[in-house]
Amino acid sequence: MERGAPGWSHGLVGQSPQICEIRRLIEKLGRTHAPVLLLGESGTGKEVVARAIHAANANGEFVPIDCGALVGPLVESELFGHTKGAFTGASEAKRGLIEVADGGTAFFDEIGDLPLDMQVKLLRLLQEHEFRPVGSLKQRSVNIRVIAATHEDLARGAARGTFRQDLYYRLNIVSLRLPALRDRKGDIPELIDHFLERLEAHHRLTSDTLDAMMNYDWPGNVRELQNSIERMVALNTGPWLHIEDLPSALRNHGAAEPPLVSAVAAGSETAPLPLLYAPPRPAGLFLATVEKETILKALVATHGDRAKAALLLGIGRTTLYRKLKEYKIEN
Template identity: 45%
Template sequence: MRTYALLIADDEASFRELLQRRLGRKGYLVKAVGSGTEALEALAEEEFDAAIFDMKMPGLDGIATLRRAREIQPSLPVLILTGHGSIETAVEAIRAGAYDYLTKPCNLAELEAVLEKALERRVLEVENQGLREALRRLGDEVEIVGRSEPIRRLLELTRRVAQGSMPVLIEGESGTGKELIARAVHLWSPRASGPFIPVNAGALPAPLLESELFGHARGAFTGAVAAKPGLVELAEGGTLFLDEIGEMPLEVQAKLLRFLESHEVRRVGETRIRRVDVRIVAATNRCLTDEVNAGRFREDLYYRLNVVTLHVPPLRERREDIPLLVEHFLARLGSAKEMTPDAMEILMQQEFRGNVRELFNVVQRGVILSPDRFIAPEDLGLAVRRARSGQAGAGLEAGPTGRLDGSASETGEPFPTLDEVERAHIARALERTGWNRAQAAQLLGVSVRTLYRKIESYGLRSGM
């Protein structure tokens, strides 16, 4: 059961001590101070789950303390106590953000009941914040498309693994869909009603990543104007997905290891320890044993994470799923267009080093660039691979129609070179976007710098 931290500010020592003893016996962690100024200092040092402020205190009164407290910890529920009850004072307290208002001498059982309700709302707000964060980053459903044997084996193992609570390590090349498998682990688990929160473990430098994961206290560093819970806390009762775990800085690896061993976190700049129930699912496109041998990844963390490993196969090992994926992507894009047989044949031959993500980009380009209902090979913008062994013309470059004879088209005209195909493809993308180079680069799947270089190389000009 979670232990809640309470802050009491009251200048009447006997009443303050009475509350501290009574609530302490109820299992609360209570810090009691005698003034509003001391209360604000305490709030700046650590986070509390609720607070009780006396209305009349020397220096800052209860209302002023409440307003300042909400600047430090905006979601803090505060009860106001006063020996001078009046409707005007009650309205002022509620307007200032108080959760409730009780008059002295107050019934302690009533105070405890109101406090419990305030804490219930606090827990609900934190849970909702975690859910909103999860929904902001990802949708509600997981769609894993494929009927190949490698995919069937993977999904069968994923369903079994999902029922446990141990850490899971997902391995696979970039673009294979590791995050989809992580979501499946979550949604097929008893934690499905909790949040699923992903974070790229290699996207931030160590100090920022530590703060993002474990939170920080107010004033912990420049710009920390308020206390903030970390993603580990927001994932309470659910799953935290650590993508690209192999790129996590070593100093953060040490803190993650401590969390996996104790399930306890301490925010940056804070001494308070919080216990958090969350499942860790990690993913990597690197060989972690190589990273361990190179000293870039902690061996003890590797063994802690590697309880169960799920391997996501690359697309080239499940080519039979490509037609299903193409159909799925066309539906996802809301397109009624179809791939021509030649175009589908070219897709089936590609290596797709970018895997499913690259295939989606190719299908999207085809939808945008095809002038009619049918997506032809020249609409895909692919550098066509060499013919497979045993086919006529083996070793020759395929033409943009997917034919592999290496000679000429049915009209007797020679096939264009790959440079000519690329030039025409870039020109079409520029025309479709009104020569908006940023949009054209996105459409082509290249950087703006690369596009500028190609435009210069091919001598392309607007209006040509």
């Protein structure tokens, strides 16, 4: 989706009520400096949202910190930096990630994996806005926005003692839960469109491919959808993305509903797929008429869903909207 287009928000694609609400919150949160906790299953877009919150008042850098990777003796130095000679091998002073994020956003991804001793230091950072590099006697002040994300239940971690309760309360002041893709399936066509565009792929989906994708539950959420598209595009040189190109888990979901466009296929349900074809052209018919008819058929086939119709037609939504206006088609 182009920057500035309706619904565009720092790369966050979707028009479902849940995504619209999240977009509204992102704009609000952009104006504050409060810590934010992002919850949601893997692949639901937590990092996309974190970057969007940062971009909403874009100051300084966005520094992702993968808490799962913070292991070993150098963790504290990685986060908070060290002074020259702080430990054997520290021949130069070094800035840590927190200092890099000064004036911007530190994104603690998979915060549930942050080692307990670092949790204490993060709490201090949140409360006092200061930290101490390894080997230094002095605290340093920073101005940092903290965004944390987890797919785990932090409350349970806090109850079990693997996550500090005080840090949990501090982080949980503003929390935002990202919906699973299966709970906002209406966004699937737009996401497909988005990923095809990003790959600069000009493929179209056959209707049974789209059906299968709409019927599937997407346990890996948007990331799984993105991977499926990439896989299909990689396997295909022709213009159509066929159901056979889908991973097998998805392929089995194609038959659950009748093909999307069978209703418009010239007089029968048995027409071959892909079904969106230009109708036979009587002599002297204007191209515009054919185009208008094809658009109308796509709209009928998708029960008026413009995003899906655009996908079936193999054109962008913006182009479809322009043509709807041009041909004065209301639906």
